[in-house]
Amino acid sequence: MSDLSDTQRSPSCGVNDKGYEWEPSTGSCYKYHPIIKSWRRARDICLHEGGQLAIINSVTESLVLKNIYLKNQIYRPPHMDPNHAFIGFRKSNDGNWVTVNGQSLAEAGFDRWAPGEPNNYNGAEECGSIRVGLLNDWPCSKHPLPCICEITP
Numbered sequence: 648m649s650d651l652s653d654t655q656r657s658p659s660c661g662v663n664d665k666g667y668e669w670e671p672s673t674g675s676c677y678k679y680h681p682i683i684k685s686w687r688r689a690r691d692i693c694l695h696e697g698g699q700l701a702i703i704n705s706v707t708e709s710l711v712l713k714n715i716y717l718k719n720q721i722y723r724p725p726h727m728d729p730n731h732a733f734i735g736f737r738k739s740n741d742g743n744w745v746t747v748n749g750q751s752l753a754e755a756g757f758d759r760w761a762p763g764e765p766n767n768y769n770g771a772e773e774c775g776s777i778r779v780g781l782l783n784d785w786p787c788s789k790h791p792l793p794c795i796c797e798i799t800p
């Protein structure tokens with residue numbers, strides 16, 4: 648017997664939170680939060696919900712996340728960039744980018760930065776975001792962003 652394919656797995660995300668939507672193409676559930684003040688706050692909110700900040704493990708998943716925030720534009724305050732959200736990676740003390748699971752981006756399976764990124768703008772961009780489906784570095788707390796949480800049932 649082979650493993651069940653993604654489409655045969657339970658659509659349950661394992662939490663009592665209708666904000667999480669099952670995505671068959673990646674086998675994960677995702678929730679979009681429209682405004683989060685800081686990356687750390689975003690990380691804590693996802694953990695509190697039983698998930699974690701989304702980690703991109705494939706090109707497919709980058710496109711899923713891109714579509715999630717496009718789908719959620721209705722929640723967008725006028726000054727917020729709808730194509731930009733905190734996700735689960737940041738700069739470690741030794742200057743390497745690591746996911747909230749402690750993997751390098753390459754180990755996680757997706758390390759495509761947006762053109763010109765990471766640019767460490769003003770020397771103060773230590774946290775990770777996704778912008779139009781590609782990676783970006785962004786200040787951890789100076790500018791609020793939406794965030795995307797992930798649960799892998």
Ligand SMILES: [Ca+2]
Pocket residue numbers: 675701702703704708797
């Ligand atoms: Ca993932």
Ligand SMILES: [Ca+2]
Pocket residue numbers: 764765766767768772783784785
């Ligand atoms: Ca940047």
